[in-house]
Amino acid sequence: MPKLFSQEWVDEYIKAINSNEEYEKSAKDWEGDFLFVIEPDEELEEPKYVYIDLYHGKARKGFVVSDPSEVNPEFEFRGKFSSWKKLLDGEIDPIKGLITRKFVLKGNMAKVMKYTKAAKLLVECTKQVETEM
């Protein structure tokens, strides 16, 4: 079982995205890359970063990032480790998570607001990856 935000986990997540036909349809025009950030809390000492490039309904590439200045993503989605755990367990709805500031999304909001179904499906894809927290 891959550990959250390990390269193995990223590879499995990309597989889940790329085999999801509904995601492919709903994001068919999407062009934009993300940096996902786990912020440290009581259970995590150092931040973790994953870069995913999403393009026309597919994840083109994804990798673990050690230094966030190495990448220049269009969007950044960040939250504490405890929040990520709840998100992946389905205890937190991602939009509620953003409204209640458990997560922060940086980037062009108007663009994201056009792809709400794709965003929902991206989170659902994480549930297909058995994850060791």
Place this chain on the structure above:
Amino acid sequence: MWWFSSPKIVFGSDSLEFLESLKGRALIVTDENLVKAGVVERVLERLRTAEVEYEIYDRVEPDPSFEIVMEGVSVAKSFKPDIIIGVGGGSSLDTAKGIRAIYENPDVDPEEISPWTELEEKGTKLILIPTASGSGSEGSNAIVLTKKEENRKIASIHPYIMADYAIVDPEMVKDLPLRVAVFTGLDALSHAMDAFVSSWKNDFTDGLCIQACKLLFRYLPRACKDRSDLEAVEKVHNASTIAGIAIGSSQAGLSHTLGHSLGSIFHIPHGFACGIALPYTTKFYSKFVLEQYEELAYHLGINEKGEKAVDELVAKVKNLLVEIGSPTNYRDLFKELGIPESEFYDKLDNLVENASYDNTILTLVEAPNDEEVRKLFTYAFEGKDVDF
């Protein structure tokens, strides 16, 4: 963690009197038809009594665009109001919400208002006075604006969007044309039924949804037959605001996914677009939320369980549609509105695509796939019982 919020609500006959307690400068946001019909004058009389200086921005259009909001913001910047008063249906009220938001936060692009956008309150009060009983905009933190070039409605929510006061005065709706009473009432019903089965449903809104449904099933037929039936008119007006408060915290659902898409392409009344969808979306969606529909059916006097409860609930909605003189399928609605049937099938791909982009998808317990959405549109158009 989640929130429930509501404006302060002034309701009942003579509640416009509240306006006489205001001080400062007020910008009225409305449409020119309401000005011509003398409806806005009822508000102005009260403001004059209070010696409130006012200016009227009356260029709100149906399905208001971002451009209309920005035009209203220019008026506000020039007039510098202390209070913004939206008077009208959902279009005027949503425009007033947008104007207040951008007037106070001029660096924010209205298209980028998402639930997590930083919006700052700077003291301009927002008062909303509905002149129809449907959108519930006066009670919700939602805003729906249209992106004209994409023929697409963009719905968003934000805690800041909530009005400070809602004035729910039945006097403002007693002269509502009967046909408008029909489709606005259906809008309120679709809010109450959708919010009760949303993935964001919660203990603070469930009771509101049930009460709104009870009031609408009981009083909407009377209010749609005779606008001098003031008891029915008032109860439906209250139900609309109650349902609006519910969607602010729980959100609309599948009837709105279809309704927003249909409305943005064919520009048909939103209440018809959503309300006519209800029997079809309810039956389809019951596979995910059977217990919730069973509970709602129970509160509406249906003593059945499981699928039978859903079937009776669907029948009850259809009966209501017939009783208030609404079409029960989109084909009949298109006929009534003079839209050729072929246009529905020509635009079916666009309808499905727009629905898949709709923000209401987010709060569905399970989002239907494109094929299911296509079938829902087709069944709702042809009036077929949902069997998938």
